[in-house]
Amino acid sequence: MTTTIAVGYEKNLPVTDPDALITRETPVSELGPYDLLVEVEAVSVNPVDVKLRANVPARGFAVLGFDAAGIVRDVGSNVDLFAPGDEVFYAGTIGRPGADQRRHVVDSRIVGRKPATLSFADAAALPLTAITAWEALFDKLHLTERSAGTLLVVGATGGVGSIMLQVAEALLPHVIVIATASDDERASWVRSLGADHVVDHHADLTEQVLALAPDGVDWVFTAHSQGQIETYAQIVRPFGQIVAIDDGPRDVSPLKGRSITWHWELMFTRPLEQTADMIEQHRLLNTVADLVDSGRIRTTATRTLTPISAATLREAHELVEAGRTVGKIVLHGWDENAAAQNR
Known part of the structure; x- marks a missing residue:
């Protein structure tokens, strides 16, 4: 069984508690026919992350994170939108494990091409x-x-x-x-x-x-x-x-x-309900990427933390929870030794 480094929670704890977010090794989900396996390079934190961590029981170990940017490493049998090596950005869904993990499985129909003019970190601010x-x-x-x-x-x-x-x-x-x-x-x-x-x-x-x-x-x-x-x-x-x-x-x-x-408006409705027009999120993200690359839209990232770890994600959650952030907080790079320290 393939595993990956992930950050998530086991209990609903205040963000100031060191155990509010923890690092574990977790199984990589099996690829469905429309899925991508993405090597995550950057993520961002949204209010929904804070709400879930604070209020929704983990029922084991729950991995958070929706916004992500990374590189496609494998594709499902029915995928024709992307190939291994493609750089992508996306927002995932609350119905599947989150993107705060080194290798993440996501439905290709809600994924867009990463804007070529943005870094992974700046791209991760945008999808959700x-x-x-x-x-x-x-x-x-x-x-x-x-x-x-x-x-x-x-x-x-x-x-x-x-x-x-x-x-x-x-x-x-x-x-x-x-x-x-x-x-x-x-x-x-x-x-x-x-x-x-x-x-x-x-x-x-x-x-x-x-x-x-x-x-x-x-x-x-x-x-x-x-x-x-x-x-x-x-x-x-x-x-x-x-x-x-x-x-x-x-x-x-x-x-x-x-x-x-x-x-x-709930942007998770299409992937949660598996609507017939799910691919519209792929299309609109590609349009956003075009607007970025033509200089008509810029990243909304205003603060960048590194590496992606339990500690930096707790810091980001605390900033978002305070309700005074302007734009988006993004995180990039991974502490590859974190999993061994938290087993």
């Missing part, structure tokens, strides 16, 4: 957030290059917001983008990514947004919707649309009077 932003804008809100109106991005300094601003700048020329930020540094960050206007989400959002869009915004993307429905009901125009990626709220009835549409 790019898929989320793309599906929110184009699958949920159905925006096109002809769409005209105003988009409010709530949580614009986070990973998804940081890539959404760039996608809107590159592909939605007639959409005015309002981004939320909490201080001058973050306001400067979102402007550099394409935001037309910036508002402070710690102040009166209704007053600020309606000063910029008196008739209301056409669309809202929100990473922080809990407790905001009454506000959204005031700032979204009649027949407008909202797409949310967080866990709340459950009652959106205040939106009914204006016939405002509410969407949920």
Whole structure:
């Protein structure tokens, strides 16, 4: 049986506990017909990693990690999208072991070619957030290059917001983008990514947004919707649309009077449900890679840690858990001696 170095958890512990994340040798999953075996060179940490580590029982040893960039080493019998030696990036799925391992098995239909102009570390910052932003804008809100109106991005300094601003700048020329930020540094960050206007989400959002869009915004993307429905009901125009990626709220009835549409976006739905259009994630990641290589999108990596180990992943989890990160935290390189020390 082939094994590999992996970082994961056995118990739901505070991130400050040395055992919150640990290194083990774990079996490499068998390749399915559409699978790739990827030698992982870099990973990044997302809020979903933190939520799983803190709240979901491991039932043994659970390997986390979704964003990854690496090199294809083997392919399943039905794979025709990639070959050994190809450089790839992807976001995996919560239905299979995570990417925080040296050798990782992933379905080829949710994998894209790594942007040629990016390092593995800079590429690993992009997949999960790019898929989320793309599906929110184009699958949920159905925006096109002809769409005209105003988009409010709530949580614009986070990973998804940081890539959404760039996608809107590159592909939605007639959409005015309002981004939320909490201080001058973050306001400067979102402007550099394409935001037309910036508002402070710690102040009166209704007053600020309606000063910029008196008739209301056409669309809202929100990473922080809990407790905001009454506000959204005031700032979204009649027949407008909202797409949310967080866990709340459950009652959106205040939106009914204006016939405002509410969407949920979960980028894991396609691989979890094995939908007939799973390959759309492969296609959109390739498009993102093209946009990167043409200079229209840049990495959202803002901090890089090395090597990939239990200690550096705990550090990254702690930073993400604090909720003050701008862009993405990435990790690259492996401590090849870690597994022997933790058996």
